[in-house]
Amino acid sequence: MIFAIKEINADPYILPNITLGYRIYDSCVVVPQGIDAIHWLVTGHDQMDLSYSCSNHTRLAAVITDGVLSTSFLLGVYSYPQINYFTKTQSLNKKREFPSFFTILPSVMSQGLGLARLVKFFSWTWVGILADDDDYGQGISTVFVQEAKALGICIEFIERIPIPYSEDLVRHIVENIKASTVKVIAVFSWEANLYPVMKEIERQDITGKVWIGSEGWSNSRVMSTNETFKILTGTVGFTIHIREMPVFIKYLLSLHPSKAPQDQFLRQFWEQEFKCKLPETNSSSHSVEETLYCKGNEEVAMMNNIFLDITNLRFTYNTYNAIYAVAYALHNLSTCKPGKGPFEGGSCASIKDFHAQQVNRKFKDGEDIYFDENGNLPSIYDIVNWQLTTEGDIQYVKVGISPPPISSFCNTFPLCSHFQRPISICTTSCLPGSRKAPIRGRPVCCFDCIPCSDGEISNETDATSCLRCPDDHWSNKRRNACIPKVVEFLSYEEPLGTTLASLSVLTSTVPSLILCVFMWHGDTPIVKANNRQLSYVLLCALTLCPLCSLIFIGKPSPASCLLRQTTFGIIFTLSVSCVLAKTIIVVIAFKASKPGSKLHKWVGSKLPNTIIFFTTLIQVGICSVWLLCAPPFPETNMKAQVGKIILECNEGSTLALWCMMGYMGILASISFLVAFLARKLPDSFNETKYITFSMLLFVSVWLSFVPAYLSTRGKYMVAVEIFAILSSSTGLLGCFFFPKCYIILIKPEKNTREFIMRKRSSSANREL
Structure with a gap:
């Protein structure tokens, strides 16, 4: 304070001709x-009477205070400007109640936001809070919690440090800290x-x-110089902003x-630091050797004291x-020009006779050092890290x-290193491919x-x-990309x-070869016997039936979808119609061979051709109506099977298909x-037995086909x-x-008319 006042008094540009x-x-x-000190400053008298002032000099301009609530309130009653350099509480931040209170400290709110x-x-999302149980601690804590929640930070606990000290409460706080996961x-x-809280933390080895x-x-310095508090290494905190002051050094x-022989503060400090007694003074030193006098060659540079730690x-x-x-x-008050002043009618205040309220006004109008509407300086903090030397x-x-x-500040901050930075989270981050699900009550x-x-x-953490995924995409195994x-x-x-396809061609080749064999041996009795x-x-x-399956193989197209079914x-239907015609002809031929039968006229090619034509024509009609009303078409099915796009034929009308x-x-x-009813016909006409077995096999295959067809999807359905x-x-x-x-090929001796007739006769006798 003395240094600053001397510097100002020596400056010709600030308050010229005014000391x-x-x-x-x-x-x-x-x-x-x-409070006693405030009385002396305001009244110049040691009595607690503020109704008058005994000073005969210029009245008090301002008071630099430590921000104690009671003294600040006392000064505020009489609107004396007070500038706080030490502490700041939320109560004093209410400008309506304390309009004359200003502080060099940034606001509590800015500190809570910044921390x-x-x-x-x-990226610490899981923290605990330890705060004084007073206006200061709870004020910062409230702002911190509000901002933390807005930033996605969760608070596991909030503990209040008791004021005054309570051993039981402190022990309870430390036990909660020890049990926490933050x-x-x-x-x-x-x-x-x-x-005392840190002492207990050290005792419990947290x-x-x-x-x-x-x-x-x-x-x-109290905690950083104590050996028990090396647990605080790595601490990060806000401190009051400071600039270099080389002249002050x-x-x-x-x-x-x-x-400065009249400077009592310096004398007390000097005697205590050097443990000596200055001559001709009433020393307040508590030195053991009262007769030890200072030699006069002591210097400040010789001291090992935090007083010299200007940082x-x-x-x-x-x-x-x-x-x-x-x-x-x-x-600003002294340089005011009448008519342009900040007071009523543009008036100015006299530097030799001013009121406290006038000085208050000028604090807000300053340009070099100014205060906001709450009496605070701009919020600037230094960030410090406790590092071990x-x-x-x-x-x-x-x-x-x-x-x-x-x-x-990451270049000088060890905690910026990913290898040293501690992790404080409640739950390990969810990797891509997963999502966060809240836990009830947490x-x-x-x-x-x-x-x-x-x-x-999910392609991001947490x-x-x-x-x-889009309809034509699917998630990979890790669920982190489509x-x-x-x-x-x-x-x-x-x-x-x-x-x-190979089986289809092979299966189609066999009946073709058999057709060739039959045509080569067309005049033999075994071929001529049954139409x-x-x-x-x-x-x-x-021959054509197996080849139909080739239409089902390959990428579905409009033509293949129309033709396949x-x-x-x-x-x-043509094949089954031929079988039906054969069955009917066999029965009619046997009945017509009996004497006096009227069925003889139906024997020949006319009846089977008619049966084949009309039965096949009905199926052609069904298919034609199907193609005209609801024709099949190629379809891209994205939902039938997980992770696949199935190219298939939509049958158009399921009713028509069935x-x-x-x-x-x-x-x-x-x-x-x-065929089953005619299965006991003579052996020469016993194709009915083969027809019965073939139709049983045919029906069984297609009955088993229906559930298998309905239970499969995609290429397996085809x-x-x-x-x-x-x-x-x-x-x-x-x-x-x-x-x-x-x-025909293995037993040609049986392919004779005599063998067939002999077999027919024996069969007829058995029938009789």
Whole structure:
């Protein structure tokens, strides 16, 4: 304070021709003594009567105070400007109640906001709070909690440091801290209140915590010099902003009692520091050797005292700024021009006779040092980190300023390293491919990680929801990216398609060869016995039936979708019609061979041709109506099978499909029934036995086909139908023609009219 006033008085540009005076009183942080000091300053008398002033000099301009509520209230009653350099409470921030109170300290609100953002910068989302149970601690704590919640930070606990000290309460607080899972604890306290709590923390050996400190203790020499408090290494905190003051360093080093014999503060300090007694003074030193006098060659530079640590004199720097704030206010008051003044009618105040309210007004109008509407300076804090030196001491390393952006200090801040930065979270982050699910009754920072469902992804850490993939994409195995769905259809290139196509061609070749054999041996009795032309038609139909399955293989197209079911239905109906015609002809031929039978006229090619034509024509009609009303078409099915796009044929009308299949089933059932009833005909006409067995096989295949077809999807549905086509075709071929081929090729001696007639006679006798 003295240095600042001397500097101002020597400055020709600030308050020229005006000298600032001062009075200094030590409150010793004792409220009654502070109130007495205020009485002396205001009245010049030691009586508690503020109705008059005994001073005959210029009235008091301002008071630089430590911000104690009682003294600030006393000064506020009479509107004396007071500038606080030490502490700030929320109560004094109410300008309506304390319009004359100003502070060099930034507001509590800005500190709470800044500390919350500092925590967010390090991605700490799970923290605890330890705060003084007073206006200071609770004020910062409230702002911190509000900002923390807005930034997605969760608070596990909020503990209040008891004022005054309570051993039981402190032990309870420390036990809660020990039981907590947080790695980061924000502390809003003054060192005197925090010290016993830290002692108990050290006693219970609680380590592995990062402490976030408010300016009330972030540069505490009491705790950093105590060996038990090395647990605080790594502490990050806000401190009062300070700038370099090189002139002040020279001033400190030049101090000596001989240069200021009336300075009682310096005399007391000198005697206590050097443990000697200055001559001709009533020393207040408590030196053991009362006869030890100072030699006079003692110097400030010889001291080992925090007094010389100018990097830590933050409240000293506040005092310096407070003095200049008063000086600029008075300077503006003295340079006011009548008619342009800030008071009523543009008037100005006299520098020799002014009121306290007039000085208050000028504080707000200052340009070099100014206060906001709440009486606060702009909120600037230094960010310090407690780092361990090679000697084992704690040093405060300034790593940044808040604001500007906190990220600017990472070059000198060990905690910016990803290898050293501690992690303080309630739940480990959810990796891409999962989402956060809140846990009932727990803070939002505590959650479960739920894997995304099929078809959904999350491509960022701690996603709150999963994103659904587009219809033509699907989630990969990790659920962190959408990949194109697999396009599926039964192609010729894949093994299944190649196998079925080969079987189809092979199955089609066999009836072709049998047709050649029958045509080569067309005049033999075994071929002529049961309507040679009808056998040729049936063999042609059985040659085409397997080839129908080739239309089912390959990428569905409009043409293949139109032809596959209808072609299959018509050709198979033709085959079954031939079987039905054969069955009816066999029965009629046997009945017509009896004497006096009237069925002889139906024997011949006319009846079977008519049966084949009309039964096949009905199926052609069903298929034609189907194609005209609701034709099949190619379709891209994205929902039938997980993760696949199925290229298939939409049948257009399911009713038409089952009508076609049902009609074919009716023909097969009629053939089976007729053949079964005629199964005991003579051996020469015993094709009915083969027809019965073939129709039983045919019906069984297609009855088993229906549930298999309905229960499969994609290419396997097509494969099931192809298998049914090949199985039923092979069954018909084998039952009808393999026995005849056996006689023609292996047993030609049985392929004679005599053998057939002899067999017929023996069969007739058995019938009689």
